[in-house]
Amino acid sequence: MGTISMDGLLRLRQQDLGKxxxxxxxxxxxxxxxxxxxxxxxxxxTLSGYTEWISTQEPKLTLGWDWQLETRPASPRVVRQGLxxxxxxxxxxxxxxxxxxxSLEVLASFIDNFDWHTPAFDAVCKRYTT
Amino acid sequence: MEILAGRPGHLARQVLEDVGRYRYRVFVKTLGWDLxxxxxxxxxxxDRADTLYLAARxxxxxxxxxxxxxxxxxxxxLGEVFPELLGxxxxxxxxCIWELSRFAAxxxxxxxxxxxxxxxxxxxxxxxxxxxxxxxxxGAQRIITVSPLGIERLLRRGGxxxxxxxxxxxxxxxxxxxxxIEVETQDQKVLQKTSH
Numbered sequence: 001m002g003t004i005s006m007d008g009l010l011r012l013r014q015q016d017l018g019k020x021x022x023x024x025x026x027x028x029x030x031x032x033x034x035x036x037x038x039x040x041x042x043x044x045x046t047l048s049g050y051t052e053w054i055s056t057q058e059p060k061l062t063l064g065w066d067w068q069l070e071t072r073p074a075s076p077r078v079v080r081q082g083l084x085x086x087x088x089x090x091x092x093x094x095x096x097x098x099x100x101x102x103s104l105e106v107l108a109s110f111i112d113n114f115d116w117h118t119p120a121f122d123a124v125c126k127r128y129t130t
Numbered sequence: 131m132e133i134l135a136g137r138p139g140h141l142a143r144q145v146l147e148d149v150g151r152y153r154y155r156v157f158v159k160t161l162g163w164d165l166x167x168x169x170x171x172x173x174x175x176x177d178r179a180d181t182l183y184l185a186a187r188x189x190x191x192x193x194x195x196x197x198x199x200x201x202x203x204x205x206x207x208l209g210e211v212f213p214e215l216l217g218x219x220x221x222x223x224x225x226c227i228w229e230l231s232r233f234a235a236x237x238x239x240x241x242x243x244x245x246x247x248x249x250x251x252x253x254x255x256x257x258x259x260x261x262x263x264x265x266x267x268x269g270a271q272r273i274i275t276v277s278p279l280g281i282e283r284l285l286r287r288g289g290x291x292x293x294x295x296x297x298x299x300x301x302x303x304x305x306x307x308x309x310x311i312e313v314e315t316q317d318q319k320v321l322q323k324t325s326h
Binding site: 004007025066 | 312
């Protein structure tokens with residue numbers, strides 16, 4: 001599934017995105033917040049960070065994006081912030097690559113439709129509380 | 131701020147020494163990287179006569195940013211030390227591909243609070259644009275760089291088109307990856323503005 005071109009980009013059809021299995025690689029909080037958490041009691045509870053995912057199949061796909069913590073009273077959750085960063089270029093049905101920003105928007109929609117929030121949030125909690 | 135660019139022999143010896151001390155302060159003392167140092171200077175096997183250096187200096191002449199450019203037709207950091215970051219792809223050896231490494235833009239003299247980071251935004255973006263312009267002057271059409279993930283945000287903030295070569299690897303607890311920067315697709319006006 002997907003081919004890597006000379007430019008290093010993995011060309012993938014939009015319809016193949018749904019067939020991907022992504023595994024969580026690492027998530028973290030932004031450096032500024034990591035320092036504040038250690039030194040400032042009562043600091044802002046708005047956290048932001050990053051999360052990284054890779055595909056299980058070859059060739060390996062990498063997708064990373066920023067998140068921000070929504071502090072809802074009952075159930076805080078992380079939400080995607082901005083467009084992802086990747087080695088993937090989405091192509092249309094005729095195998096023509098989409099414009100770069102449009103490709104990123106397609107990937108962003110894909111991200112928004114799978115449960116990355118729970119593993120990312122759990123990974124961050126585990127990483128920064130041990 | 132000014133950004134100097136050149137090879138040893140063209141840059142003043144003091145500038146190169148200041149860059150070495152700055153790199154020590156950023157990469158060894160601040161980031162804790164396990165690098166070879168000598169007399170308070172950080173230097174490795176890729177600091178050679180053909181290495182191109184960039185040094186950003188503030189109005190007082192103090193180093194506030196640095197970068198290093200190497201042709202991929204000679205040994206370079208990604209090819210020799212981190213080839214796995216290419217995800218199995220062949221290591222580039224091409225006169226049109228240059229490597230950007232030891233990139234940092236920390237202003238140790240800034241009065242703002244907060245922790246010191248590798249990339250102070252304003253200097254970093256200017257340094258990146260200049261590095262791309264200098265590489266382009268050498269015939270580069272693409273740049274490869276081994277970097278922490280933070281550089282992607284910086285590239286995007288600077289309007290620089292870049293993409294990952296392969297998934298990041300966790301090295302010493304930090305995700306590191308190889309990043310492609312397409313020199314030819316950058317805004318030519320930006321290159322013209324920064325190239326001198």
